[in-house]
Amino acid sequence: MTIRVSEAEKSVMDVLWQESPLSSLEVVEKLQSQEWSEKTVKTFLNRLVKKGVVSFEKDGRRYLYSPAIEREEFLADESEGFLDKVFKGNMKELLATFVENKQLSQNELDYLKGLLDDNKSDRESSDVK
C-alpha cells in the first residue's frame, strides 16, 4: 500500500531531498517561488511528519526536518501508480507517449539507448543462469 503524499507536500519533499536537515524556515525560504505563507509550509511539514515520510530532531526550540523515505523508492512507487492508473499498465503506450510528445534531445535519446543496452545485458547474464 503506497504512501499518499499530496502535490504541495511533494514540493516540500523535493526541498528536503535536495538538502537536509533543514529548519521549517529554511524550507520556507527554499520554497519562495511557490508563494506560500510560512504557516502553510509548516502545515505541510506537520502533515508529512504525521504521515511518517519526514522525521525531525529537536534543535533548541525548533525542529530540523529530514526525509524519512528515499527519493528513488518514492519515485518508483509514483511511477508504478501512474503507469497503472493512467495507462492501465501498458508500458509500451506510456513510453510511446513520452517519446513522441516530448521531442527528446539527441542527448536524451543517446542516454536512453544506453539504458536499454545496459538493461539488455543485465537480462542476458541473469537469464542464462
Added chain:
Amino acid sequence: MTIRVSEAEKSVMDVLWQESPLSSLEVVEKLQSQEWSEKTVKTFLNRLVKKGVVSFEKDGRRYLYSPAIEREEFLADESEGFLDKVFKGNMKELLATFVENKQLSQNELDYLKGLLDDNKSDRESSDVK
C-alpha cells in the same frame, strides 16, 4: 490549464474511450470489476459532463454518453503533468526510473528502440531543412 479528472472518473473515461456512445447502465456494466454501485457511476458521469469532458445525446428517457476529449490528448496532458510534478521535468530521470524498475520485456525493449530510431530520423530530416 489542464482538465482535472479524478482517478475514479478516469476509469469511466476509459470505458467510454473503448466504446461509445453508451448509456449509464452500459457503463456500469463495463465497470463491474470496480464494484461501484450504479449510483456511484452515475455520479461520476454527471461530474464528467459538468467538467465538459463527456457529452451526451438524449435517447428517449435516457442519455447516451461519449467522451468529449481525445484519449491521446488526455494521456499527453497527464504525462506532461506527471513529468513536471514528480520528476520536475527531468525526462532522463523519468525514463531511467521506468526502464530500471520495470524490467522491460525483450519485446518492450525492441519496441522502444524502434521508437527511438523513428524519433531520431524525424529529427534529422526536419533539422536539415
Added chain:
DNA sequence: TTAAATTGATTACAGGTGTAATCTTTAACT
C-alpha cells in the same frame, strides 16, 4: 388513468488538500 419503475438531478457526508489563522509552549532576553 394511475401506479410503478427507471433515469437523471440533487443532496449527503466523511476524508483529503490547499491555504492559513490562532493557540500553546518554551527558549531566550532583560
Added chain:
DNA sequence: AGTTAAAGATTACACCTGTAATCAATTTAA
C-alpha cells in the same frame, strides 16, 4: 525570574473526491 517572541500544535474552512441515497420527472405497465 518574568516577559516576550518564535516554533510547533491545533483549529478552520472551502473545495474535491469516493461513495451513495433520495428526489423529481417521465415513461411504461396495469
